[in-house]
Amino acid sequence: MAAFPTRGLIVASIFLCLLSSISSSRIGQSDEARKSDPAGSVGDQACARCHDDVYQSYTKSAMAQASGPAAENLVAGNFTHRPSGVTYGIYSANGKAWLSFNRSGDPLVRGHRELLYYIGQGRRGRTYLFSVNGFVFEAPVNWYADRQMWDMPPAYTDAREIPMNLPAVMSCLDCHGSGIQPPIAGTENRYRPPVFAHPGVSCERCHGPGEAHLNGGPIVNPVKLPAKLRDQVCMQCHLEGNAAIERAGRHVYEYTPGDDLFQYVRYFVIAGSAPGGLRAASQFEALAQSTCKKKSGDAMSCTSCHDPHRTVTKDERVSFYRAKCIACHGATFAAKHHSDRPDCTACHMPASLSSDIAHTEVTDHRIPRRPHEQLELPPLPNVLPQLVAFPSSEQKEQDVRDLALAWQAMFGGETSATQHQAEQLLREALAQSRQDPALLSSLAYVEQARGNDSQAREFYEDALKYDPNSLDAATNLGVLEARQRHIADAIKLWQSAFERAPGRSQIGMNLAHTLCAAGRFDEARNDVMRVLQFNPDLGAAKQLLRALNETPPHCER
Helix, strand or coil, X not given: CCCCXXXXXXXXXXXXXXXXXXXXCCCCCCHHHCCCCCCCCCCHHHHHCCCHHHHHHHCCCCCCCCEEEHHHCCCCEEEXXXXXXXXXXXXXXXXXEEEEEECCCCCCCEEEEEEEEEECCCCCXXXXXXXXXXXXXECCCEXXXXXXXXXXXXXXXXXXCCCCCEECCHHHHCCCCECCCCCCCCCCCECCCCCCCECCCCCHHHHCCCHHHHCCCCCCCHHHCCHHHHHHHHHHHHCCCCEEEECCCCCHHHCCECECHHHCEEEEEEECCCCCCCCCCCHHHHHHCCHHHHHHHHHCCHHHCCCCCCCCCCCCHHHHHHHHHHHHHCHHHHHHCCCCCCCHHHHHCCEEECCCCCCCEEECCCCCCCCCXXXXXXXXXXXXXXXXXXXXXXXXHCCHHHHHHHHHHXXXXXXXXXXXXXXXXHHHHHXXXXXXXXHHHHHHHHHHHHCCHHHXXXXXXXXXXHCCCCHHHHHHHXXXXXXXXXXXXXXXXXXXXXHHCCCCHHHHXXXXXXXXXXXXXXXXXXXXXXXXXXXXXXXXXXXXXXXXXXCCCCCCC
């Protein structure tokens, strides 16, 4: 009998995750805090009544085109992934967009999915979403615009099995679409259609709900907000950090412009080290390292150089951004400083390959004085890393709970020293908030990994008491029950979790192996088939299905 825990609530993240395959590390509390798109949302068309010029310009911008129906913006093509031997086709048929997949000689790896939405305006790349029984997933291939090529998502370039079960989670969708209803309670990627009420990033994403404004009331103008709140409007999607931790009982998608973003999420970065490379979606963090921002302070913001209502054309790019530099540095400086080379960004904001998105270039918002110069010193050897809140102004308000979860997400299993620090912070935080399911699940995993099953069980049970929908707590508690031969209890926990997260193949495999070992072959076969419905290339599932289909059936691992 096999039973495998999941590393509950401790996973890596990148913000532009729909061009990636890495899950979100935004750790929150429960589904009770979830709410839908803010009341009073009216959509962009309502804004056009009085702001038609801005509306027409904005509809052509990158943000406005960040998502939409797949059939309206399909990049057709074919792609064979050599490590896995799977051939993919992306095509239109009967007014719909489709993805086909096929591996010669493998009948289970042959099929198609209707593509419902695209994500990404296409300058860097694009991915597509499909649905199986209402559960929404990312396509297992991405379009990379810089290289004009199809390839696998990051982290899957050498995969031998195709990833058909990459969940489209809210922390990814929220920065690419508008009016998104949160996942159905207890699930991570089951949405009521349509997933996007409005394609792209709508006006209300930066200005707040517009219903009251249509009736003569005020609306948020980010320029008139205090600097901290102004910057957070951009920060909500253009700051990643090394870890992003949702506040207890809050979700970042509940934020609306004018709120304090840090009441919903806290960002953490590793201090004292040179960046290993620029992340695709952390421009705000990079800008904070620039001399321009350090000397300008609150006087400089993203809109000092960017007009959010339009996208600068290729023909005007050089003159547009040079004018932004001259606005601060002055015409006299500009006349003396490489007047024969007007493209300031070519030297001071060079493009380089992203450290987290394959085949993708990122503009260096650190604005180095000299191209590729190191802005920070490398870390001292054998020194415990330092994780600090970002921006630094949040350091004094730092909650030990958020820091503890950030530490566990970043370093919990790396070395004994970092694990000790993470565990110490988790215990300190739990002493302050004994009813926090995120802390309870994280500490339970620590105890489970150490072999302290009794203490882990207590923590998992408490986590489920305060958040009955926790998939990780239920899955891992099931592992403990199976170890103690409490088979009925393990099956009950896993069945509930697998019903709500069928893309999590390991839950289904735990179920199938346990049922098989109990001689319940038909039930085991049904669970394996459900695993393969969502993850048709999982080798372990195909092997178990073959064993179950033999006469007599057996449980070969």
